[in-house]
Amino acid sequence: MKTEALSRGIVLEKKKSEWRSYELVGFWALRLTLVLVLLILGVIVFDIVSKGAGVINWEFLTQPPRVGMTEGGIFPAIVGTFYVTMITIAFAVPLGVGAAIYLNEYAVQGKFTRLVRMSVRNLAGVPSIVFGLFGMAIFVKIFGFGPSLIAAGFTLGLLTLPVTVTASEEALRTVPKAYREGSFALGATRWQVVRTVVLPRAIPGILTGTILGLARAAGETAPILATGAAFFLPHLPDSIRSQFMALPYHLFIMSTQHHAISQVRPIAYGTALVLLALVCLLNLAAVLLRKRYRDRVAKGL
Template sequence: MKKKLLHAFDWLLLLGSTLLVCTFLGIILWDIFSKGLPAISWDFLLQYPTDGMTQGGILPAVVGTVLLTFITTLFAVPFGVACAVYLNEYAKHSLFTNIIRASIRNLAGVPSIIYGLFGLALFVQAMKLGTSVLSAGLTLGLLSLPYIIITTEEALKRIPNSMREATLALGVTQFETIKDVILPKALPGILTGVILTLSRAAGETAPILFTGVAFYINGVSTSINQEFMALPYHLYMLSTQHYAIEQVRPLAYGTAVVLITLVFLLNIVAFIIRSKYRTQD
């Protein structure tokens, strides 16, 4: 009997923990969406901020985040995928590649603010790109590289060796095998990893703090050499640095809703690609 009671306790412990974790998510989403949705309107999404940020919309921040993510993609995806292809398809297993893999895994764990410092030292100062959306995009690109390499390599590893041998045995070159067989087959897996990485990059704040983000710019940034606004930084400034913090709280909630929705949308796209890919197998 005592044993039975103890086991009911064990069960409650496990279930309770799980429910608590779910509750965290519930509270986060409930608070942000219940208070943020009323602030959302077409005007909010499509207008410039006015009256010292106490009125108006967040259009420049949305545009800035999209542009930033676009630059990140242009930089990180080709290099990341090429690096993974080299590691998995060309490089022989050696101590050297093992060291490379270990450093890539470790770089994925480097705090994001350190990437910010590096971006400042390399892109802004050494390469004289200035504080700009280009510098910030490249910085986020660096941050994304390890994740893209890791997920791409995993996707490549899932392709059975028999498939490589089959085409190679037909006299097809290795490059053609990679181009015509390996990459198309691995595409859904690579795409999933890329999208998830970009959704993380879009929500990052620390790496762009010193590399180009601004609280307010005039108009929408169109040149990649200019400073820019971004959703996560906008949320940070509205909630901590604004002179009328209480007054702009609804705008902060609205910004949070837009940011989270954007990130979730990217995650859902990745989820759909992944589940389609699984059923194909």
């Protein structure tokens, strides 16, 4: 009997060590995936930086393209992306935040709000080229904006709307119920509760989410392709009805559509680097905002 117990113990030990080796393999597999992901990111960033950094100088950032876009800079594309992003903000932020406030603070929660939420989330999965076509049909044609900053900005706005609404709702939901109750109990109307207690608390979260959405929109090509981005323009856009050049579209042209692709390859990489830097900058802004928000919460103000 003793030997039986002993042998059982040995079997258990064996199983344990077997498990341990399984675990070890599992951990290493997980580590490998992490390394792989970082490696991919690293290769992309390294490739773009190493090939693009060479062309970046003051002239590249401040001059328009010259000589059939084989020389000069990308200034109009930077300006165009900046303008179109501004319009995207002006369109998507009030609409998205407003919808989120209604959904979270006013609407009676039930089937309808669930349906709306589901639709909004699914909207996030719609391919961006579909948004582009929709934007062309609605803003360019039906609204008669023509291919323009405003049509492209609105289209990008639609694209970011799901992100804005979801992030805003998330931010509103994290505002403690106790604040709302405290405010209501002092005789505040619903709007006063939202304006004085809920929004101040939620705005940093709303901004963070919105900036991340914008960063994605700023790098999109498909939605602006048919709604206002131009191959080349000799001058900067002078109104919201003007067509514009944009970084992602410029990159697309320089890497696939140009007549002397190999000659302009460095410019393409330079454009990619500027775009990457821009998106990183936006993400960094989101991170800093979040940090400031956390500090403020810690301080209780």
